[in-house]
Amino acid sequence: MSARYGSHAPDSRAPLGARRAAFGRRALWAATSSRAARGAPSPGLRSGADAAGPSRSSPRIHPPTDRPADGLRLPAAARAGRRARGSGACVLGLTGAALLLVPFLAARVDPVASAVASFRLDPSTSARRLIEAAELAKGRRSPGARTLSSALTLLAAEAQLAAGARARARTLATTVKDAEPRLASRAAFVVARAALPKDCEASLGALDFIASRPVDGEWLPEERLLETRLEAETICKRPAAGLTSRRLALEFPATAVGRLASNGVSFTTGERLQRAETLEKARDYAAAKSELLGLLESESADEARFRLARLELDRLRLDFAGAARLFAEVARAQGGRAPEARYLRARALFRSGDVAAAAAAYEAVIAESPPSPHSGDATFFRAFLEYEAERYTGASERFVRITDGAWAEASQWYAAFSLYLAKKPEAQAALDALAKSAPGPERRRRAEYWAARALSLTDAVAGRRRLLSLADEAPLSWYGLLVRRAYPQSVRGLKPLPTSRSTLTLPRGIGGFERVVDEVRLLAAAGLQDFARRILADAREELRRRKAHEIQAVLSSWAGDYALLSRTTHANFARVLADEPTRDQASVWQRAYPLAYEPALRAHARAGLNRLHLASFMLKESGYDPSAISPAHAIGLLQLMPRTAEAILLARAAGVGSSVDEDAPAGVQTGPPNLFNPLVNIELGGWYLAALSERFGGQLPLIAAAYNAGPPSVVSWFRGRPSVETDVFVENIPFRETREYVKRLSEFYVVYGVVHGGESLERASKVIPTSLDLTVRPGVDF
The missing domain is CATH 1.25.40.10 (Tetratricopeptide repeat domain)
Structure with a gap:
């Protein structure tokens, strides 16, 4: 969601859109903030109608019998609640900000999962149950039991800290820090917090321990560490406190702690x-x-x-x-x-x-x-002025003279495309020449598509034949889909994949990985997907080195690590995924394009915006990574900016987009939303996408463009026209990032329609209209 902030350059990368290149931080688990802890439940809890069972299109995990059905763990507490739903003994309602859970069903509830669920609900009252669960786990005879016990003990320490029992919290956390290296940084942070205010030296020692280890940004954001260090240094009257305070004020001025640190600083x-x-x-x-x-x-x-x-x-x-x-x-x-x-x-x-x-x-x-260092930029944009004014012949003459420098490739494209828009007979030859010299398949297809369109102006039959050839070569590409929409009866069909769940099983031999398999299984079964992902991350390199692809896929699904599941499937089945989806390869496609967090997707789908839309945007924005954070601080699955999230909350409160929000849960209403929480991110992002859908008439290319570049930019590209051909509009989007975003997002949606939606390629491709209605409608403007 960043191109709106970039320069208005036709092929600029100026949108702060390097988001996907710099992922890797997760919001701090909220041991010291019960409000935040309540807003960060396990992603494994299901809700509403979705609690009735896993999606038919999700991979089946077998064994174990207490498996997470689609990579989301449904804890025993939630499963029992599902069974008892009719009795009123358990209430399970997804709000997006939290899951309301009353998990105390005595004999029918796994005490470990129940203890974890109680922590998610209110950490300050759950310490005793977590300690009992840790002892119970320690007594199990399995390779992963001690790791589960350590994780539960660490949660108990966080619960004690939330309850104000600092000495007990410190003792428990120290035990975990010394016993389990993979959880040591998180445990050390609890020690650092619990030692304050009485033992600032111990707090600083724990922080130094964290600093000596590899960065563990998933659990420990840097500003949180600096805030704790500043508190400890101030209590200890360390001279370094001034430097830490200044660093907070300089590096995190937009945060509450940064603003506080800046007070009185010159x-x-x-x-x-x-x-x-x-x-x-x-x-x-x-x-x-x-x-x-x-x-x-x-x-x-x-x-x-x-x-x-x-x-x-x-x-x-x-x-x-x-x-x-x-x-x-x-x-x-x-x-x-x-x-x-x-x-x-x-x-x-x-x-x-x-x-x-x-x-x-x-x-x-x-x-x-002497020549300005910006003369090349000025030359290109002087030509672009002619292009924007629709003086295409003059624009082409200017563009064609730019043969070197940073704008050379873009200029040659605009020179040829301007000829097409001017309906010049030489357009086809110019575009054919570009196709032959194109550096990659996407650029080649773009030139070939428009060369065929140019040929159609003089020879409709020959042009149609070339277009159909392009669709046959790359049916799932943007240009192949455009051809399919133009000639639906003339292109080869592609049947939908079965929507029944494919089976994803552990191989018979898991030699050497028994411990990590059991650890991930137990942690996921307890609803501790974040711990399971941490354990899996530690084993990832060894799994890759030994080519244990199936084991890694199963563990990724158990841990809810959809990003890893998709990434490794693409890496290991590149040839399969380069071809068309087929029924015998359905399981591969379902793993490569998972319906991540499907219960939440279903819960926040609305009229004009289904779960496949949300999944497509999730894939494009973050690659299913809930901890994704961009250099511009866009956060989570749908890469929401904190300020955008605040604007969404204000708009919802004011009734903006009310027609798409009638049935929306009211879970996220006050306080800063935890955008690292998948449920919160999907709720807010889903509302925003639905509001964009309402404003832009449900037309996916316009919705995608607005999500990336902002509604005002998209409306400015209408230029007063009532309608326009879709291919021409998208090709003329002046931001390269947004232009490619629209194409790729559309491709993803079609793949999801075929793989998970039970749709034929012809039906799925209808999401791309042949022309766009450019009626200006009121609606969200941020």
Whole structure:
């Protein structure tokens, strides 16, 4: 959800969209915050209608008999609640923020799973039950029993800490820290928290222990560690407290602890610029702007003015004329930013609607002597002005002259595509030439598709034949799907896969992996998927080295590690997945494209937005990784920004999108939502996608574009037209990231329709309309 904040460049990567390249942090388990703990239940608990049983399209795991049916663990407490649903003895309702569970069904409930469920409900009252469960687990005769016992003991320590019993919490956590290296960092953090305020030295020692180990960001976010260190250093009166406080204020200024740490701190001009940059990355644009405005009278006024103008141009996007004026001031100052300011002024003028002034400004940059370092950028965007004005012949003439530099490849594409849009006879030859020199299959298919479309203008039969050939070669590609939509009766069909659950079993021989198999099995059965994933992560390299693919797949499913399940399936069955889905390979496709967190997907599907939509966006955004976090701080399965989540909550409270929210649970209402919690993330992301669907008429290409680039950007691309061909609209999306996002997301949805939806390829592909209705409708605008 980041392209809206990028530069308005036709092939720019400026959207902060390197999200998928930097995953790896999970929200801190909330041992010291009962509110947060209540908002982070095990993803294994099912709800509502979905508690009746696993989805038919989910892989069956066998053995063990207490298996998680689709990678989500349904703890014994929840299973018993399902059996007793009619009796009223157990209430299980998914709210998205939490699962309301009354798991105390005595003899019919596994005491281990029940203890874990009670911790999820209220950690401060669950310590005794967890200690008893840990003793019970320790007495089991199986390879993973001691690991389960350690995990339960650690939860008991967190429960004691939540209840204020610091000494007991410290004792229990120290036991785990010394006994189980794989849980040692998390246990050490409990020691660090429990030792305060009385024993600050022990707290610092525990924090130093954590710092000496590999980063364990899944459980221990850096700002939480720094906050605890600051508290300990302050109590111990360590001089380093000032440095820690400054680091929090500089590196995490958008967080509550960062704001608190900044009180009374005097920052240098350079540090204030750093804070502004960090605030911008966190998308707290108002705070970033305020920081920069405070520097306009400093010795760095020129730099602050430049950054303020760029913030307005690329992020705030409210006053482009004002941004142009600021860039002009920077240019007149003749400082180091002057050349870039002259170029960016031209861009700001264009965005303000003053096309003539923008053209003159670009020409001035191109004519600079000595040549401006931005002359290549200016040359490309001067050509793009002609393209945006639909003067395609003139645009092509300008683009074709750009043969080197960073914009050469994009220019050659726009030169050829402009000829097609101008309906020039030479368009086909230009596009064919691009197809022959294309660096990869996606670029080649794009050129071949439009070359065939160009041929159709003069020879409909020959053009149709070329298009059908493309669909036959790559039926699941964006361009293959476009052809199928245009000629549904002429392309080869593809039958749906069976929706019955495939069987995913452990192989007979698991030599050498007995312990990790039993550990993951027991932890998952207890509802401790986060612990199971941690244990599995420790064994992942050995599983890969010994090519234990089936074992890894089963363990990934038990642990609810859909990201690993999908990734390893793609790696191990690349040839199968490069072909069309077939019935005999259904299980491979179901593992490669799992319906992750299916109960939550079903719970938050709405009119116009089904579980397959949510699964497709989840795959595209995070690859099913609930701990995913981007450099821009987009979080979780659907990569929601904290500020976007807050806006969703406000919009829901105000009744925006009410027609798609009539049956929505009210679980996420107050307080900052825990976006690392899959249930919370899916609830909020599902609401937002449904609201986008309502605004854009349920048209998937527009919904996808709006999710990535923002609704205002998408509406600005309508240009007052009532409708447009889908292929032309998508190809003209000016952000490369958004353009490719729409294509890939559409491909994912079609695959899900065939693999899990019981749909033929023809039916699934109907999600891509041949033309788009560009009616401007009211609705969400963030």
